[in-house]
Amino acid sequence: MINLLVDVMMKVSRPLRSKTGITILVAGLALLTLTSWSLQSEELDPNQIKFPNQFASWEATVEQDESEDMLAQYPASIILWAGSSFAKEYHSPRGHQFAVADVTHTLRTGVAVAEGDKGLSASCWTCKTPDAPRLMKQMGIEGYSGANFVDLGREIKSVVYCSDCHVDGSAELTLPRPYAQDAMAKIKLPFDKQDSTMQGAQVCGQCHVTYYFQPEKSNKVNIPWIFGSTADDIEKYYDTRRFYEWIHPISKTPILKARHPEFEHWSRSTHAKKGVTCITCHMPQVSDDKGQTFTDHKVAGAMDNFDKTCISCHSSKTALAKKLDNAKNDINERARNLELLLVKAHYEAKAAWDAGATWPQMNDSIMAIRHAQWRWDFAMASHGLYAHNPKEGVALLSVATEQITYGREALARILAQLSVTQVEYPDISTKQTAHAAIGFIEADAIKAKQAFIKDEVDKHWHPVAKTGY
Numbered sequence: 001m002i003n004l005l006v007d008v009m010m011k012v013s014r015p016l017r018s019k020t021g022i023t024i025l026v027a028g029l030a031l032l033t034l035t036s037w038s039l040q041s042e043e044l045d046p047n048q049i050k051f052p053n054q055f056a057s058w059e060a061t062v063e064q065d066e067s068e069d070m071l072a073q074y075p076a077s078i079i080l081w082a083g084s085s086f087a088k089e090y091h092s093p094r095g096h097q098f099a100v101a102d103v104t105h106t107l108r109t110g111v112a113v114a115e116g117d118k119g120l121s122a123s124c125w126t127c128k129t130p131d132a133p134r135l136m137k138q139m140g141i142e143g144y145s146g147a148n149f150v151d152l153g154r155e156i157k158s159v160v161y162c163s164d165c166h167v168d169g170s171a172e173l174t175l176p177r178p179y180a181q182d183a184m185a186k187i188k189l190p191f192d193k194q195d196s197t198m199q200g201a202q203v204c205g206q207c208h209v210t211y212y213f214q215p216e217k218s219n220k221v222n223i224p225w226i227f228g229s230t231a232d233d234i235e236k237y238y239d240t241r242r243f244y245e246w247i248h249p250i251s252k253t254p255i256l257k258a259r260h261p262e263f264e265h266w267s268r269s270t271h272a273k274k275g276v277t278c279i280t281c282h283m284p285q286v287s288d289d290k291g292q293t294f295t296d297h298k299v300a301g302a303m304d305n306f307d308k309t310c311i312s313c314h315s316s317k318t319a320l321a322k323k324l325d326n327a328k329n330d331i332n333e334r335a336r337n338l339e340l341l342l343v344k345a346h347y348e349a350k351a352a353w354d355a356g357a358t359w360p361q362m363n364d365s366i367m368a369i370r371h372a373q374w375r376w377d378f379a380m381a382s383h384g385l386y387a388h389n390p391k392e393g394v395a396l397l398s399v400a401t402e403q404i405t406y407g408r409e410a411l412a413r414i415l416a417q418l419s420v421t422q423v424e425y426p427d428i429s430t431k432q433t434a435h436a437a438i439g440f441i442e443a444d445a446i447k448a449k450q451a452f453i454k455d456e457v458d459k460h461w462h463p464v465a466k467t468g469y
Helices: 002-012 019-043 046-050 052-063 076-080 096-105 131-139 141-145 178-186 196-205 231-241 262-267 278-282 317-354 359-380 390-417 431-438 442-460
Strands: 212-214 220-222 285-287 293-295
Touching (some): 052 096, 052 293, 076 431, 131 141, 178 196, 178 220, 231 359, 317 359
Antiparallel strands (some): 212 220
């Protein structure tokens, strides 16, 4: 359109090739240039103009729209997470473009709460949007985390974006989330002292990491690395603080919850030792149709990029795929076996409590359930464990199996002392039967959620909250 106007101006001004005519022409062209830039700026994000390939590949994460119902696949998880929102709904993650919409629509975040009720912490927005760091600056960290998740919904207008990892408008890496900065200070490796390889992994690790909400600090996000980042070190931190996320309604166990500790597992892996990071495998260098190289921000599966990255160390894609399948099958088999033992332990503890057991009697077995379930969760909550660090995954599940076996042996002795000869275990063959066992009516929760979406989200929230729905 602008080019057409320029052509028209050139033709019109042809008879006026005097000094005055040239002055008019130059002024007109300048005005057109400013108008063009103004229109373009309104239509295009500045980063889209400056980094078009990276921006386009980031937008392409909207193609990663498939998600699996993990509770339907592994219904035993419903019993293990009974008493928490994770027992309501838990799906595998989709592409970055769905981050805001998925946390908005999941049953885990519930609906608007009654006036005066605390509800879910706004900290649940923290890794989904660059609006979170903005709101922390405006409200203060504890002011933000102490706010209600739903109450800040109208403030969320952008999904995982360039400024989550880069100084806005440049390729320079940054770590905008305060809790991530605090975590690196704890292990004496501040972001500005890291090499570029570690910084690249760290910007992913600010969100792909386990954390909890500090109840004594208005539920602000905290990464529990004071003693270190292994499952043992984090457990020591939690046990020292006598921290728990919830009391399990069946066994009365004070439960710990792991949240996608990909960074922790990767940091102790063979890949990490060789300088192979999240970016190496999931965001490789690619070329556009003009031969220009750039970092692919679609964040695809590593095997999709075998010829670009993996081949430098692995000679055969078929052999690597087989190795990964074997590791995944091994971990899954161990995990499914462990889940059944944990479910039984929760119900055996219930039987003991119902028969009159006391805390002095139950302490060892309850702690065994707590510690075993923590290691199961620390392994299984990590996406891609079988590729990132299968050795650590197997070790976690092996130790957890030993712990829960010890706990069940202790429970068996208590049950014998209390003359309990039979324990009733639930039917966990399907998601529906497992939900019935904990008294959760999914249909009612869905109905309430749909009403909330219709009355609040659809009317008042930014369209990013509806992407993919």
